[in-house]
Amino acid sequence: MTEPTPLRQGSMIGILGGGQLGRMLSLAASRLGMRTHIYCPDPQSPAFEVTPHKTVAAYEDEEALARFADAVDVVTYEFENVPAATARFLATRKPLRPGAEPLAIAQDRLAEKTFLQKRNIAVAPFRPVDTLADLHAAIAELGTPSVLKTTRMGYDGKGQVRIDAPGDAEAAFEALSPKPLVLEAFVPFEKEISVVVARNRRGEVRDFAPAENVHRHHILKTSTVPADIPPALALHASRAARAIVIALDYVGVLGVEFFVVPGAPRPTLLVNEIAPRVHNSGHWTEAVCVTDQFEQHIRAVCDWPLGDPTRLADVVMENLIGDEVFADATNLAAATRPHFYGKAEAREGRKMGHINRIVVKTGAL
């Protein structure tokens, strides 16, 4: 491994993925004087509007990947489903940050949960399921209700079926097989929180305050900071998030979602999932933190010292889904800070923008 040497301003950062996260990473990179090159197969990618450097090609196109690698100083990504072969191909040519290992772990729920369990980071009880017999055995051990999930490519509620009684097993298995599956015990959580954490190659680790997340139709709707949780739980979440990036030798920003499970003497935390990238539940940092998650990721990727995640105010981030982006988008209340992604078409369930509602302390200034 080469010594960490901060990339000079004007360096070119390659970003795989042209969605809103890639777009916001590019904007943050520009603030640091960097240039960005976006690689995405979709010619309508919103990130293409914020830089003159782009490649429109499939992630499997090795000629295009080779040209991309030649054109950039470092490669990062906005989504965890970068094909493993793409990651390997690029990593032999240019530094890939975060690396191939966190990608591999985050792409596979079974690998992820096994990794966390080995490091004594609590997760919901789980069993791998390859056959219907596996599933019956797993239900016998974990009980019902439980949730059968594909190990790969699940997001926003896709790729999972709830099992309320042993008799549901066959239908659930039919619905998801022949993909590799995992059965997870149903966790009666009272809320979900998340921590966005960053690490660089010097081993600096910084995390943002935990956010309390509310989903609607399986899509994140709001993140509220501070989360309404006991201080000891916030500290526990911070420690778990930091332990994960340290265990992975991670470089960049990573999101960790936790379930808060009621218990005595106090609630406990289970990790739901990790995402090796900037995270929707960290968009609030843009409005109220000295350094936001996007700049933090770019700093880590560029071998810069990490920035200061200090928070200047309380905040509620609200996602704008589908048509919501048109409702009064220009006419916002006081203390709100919008971010629109410039997407041409407002499809149902599509994340179109977000609004940060900042809690300004009366008479503070």
Place this chain on the structure above:
Amino acid sequence: MTEPTPLRQGSMIGILGGGQLGRMLSLAASRLGMRTHIYCPDPQSPAFEVTPHKTVAAYEDEEALARFADAVDVVTYEFENVPAATARFLATRKPLRPGAEPLAIAQDRLAEKTFLQKRNIAVAPFRPVDTLADLHAAIAELGTPSVLKTTRMGYDGKGQVRIDAPGDAEAAFEALSPKPLVLEAFVPFEKEISVVVARNRRGEVRDFAPAENVHRHHILKTSTVPADIPPALALHASRAARAIVIALDYVGVLGVEFFVVPGAPRPTLLVNEIAPRVHNSGHWTEAVCVTDQFEQHIRAVCDWPLGDPTRLADVVMENLIGDEVFADATNLAAATRPHFYGKAEAREGRKMGHINRIVVKTGAL
């Protein structure tokens, strides 16, 4: 005049000028889901790195201007020295915001001071000077020390000569003529402050808190907020700035520089100059305001309601000039937020970036 109708997301904003102000305007426009097209004769313009849409052409190239006008929905600019013919040409094709009148006034110190004086906004005593005889007469009226300035294209200390005694008149006149000149009484000011103010076509007016500015070698070095001035003076500055944009039917952000002149019972304010654009002394807003000056300008230009200029923390903005950008650029102290402009070459006196040092209240969160 057409009714104000908010531009839709995805609209194209044309920006004349590709320097750091154009770049930061483009980044702010992207956050609002807009696209930008940068027009600048310099192929190395830093703003070209933050959008795929550009025109490299002279400001006098009417073919290029016509194509640019066709490609955009509205035109704005990052500098006040847009040639009058260029402004007129574009304004017949697309909305030009701010308009040609504020440009004309800001380009000519004599017109600017006359405009302000007519609206009872105090400026330093001045006299137009076309001939050496005019200058002698002006010195007899205003006394020495005084400052002889070109009426046009003066900035960062260029285009002005100080006159300490009547005997300096001839040399000063020779140094600056045959350009149109103005003699200004020397103002023994104790400090300079500035106010960045915005107005939109609905007549909404919002101003940011006054900043206290320190120059070095005639270039802005720091802006500190809050300014160390009596509250009555801050209110006076705010009112004067608001009166100016109202008098001009102004659309966009405008910077007003004031001299604070000692006096009894309290100091008074004189307007030094106005700039019809986002202003270097407003860069602090980016780090600590709900809406920053760049977003505010884009909102006004797009016929959106103005944003909330509320300030969340105290701050000191420091310009990085020339080589300063390389000194420790990556390794910043806590509570600092950098912005680098991505300029290839660090020439002496060139603005390369700025750092906002945020005053985080201990124990506030």
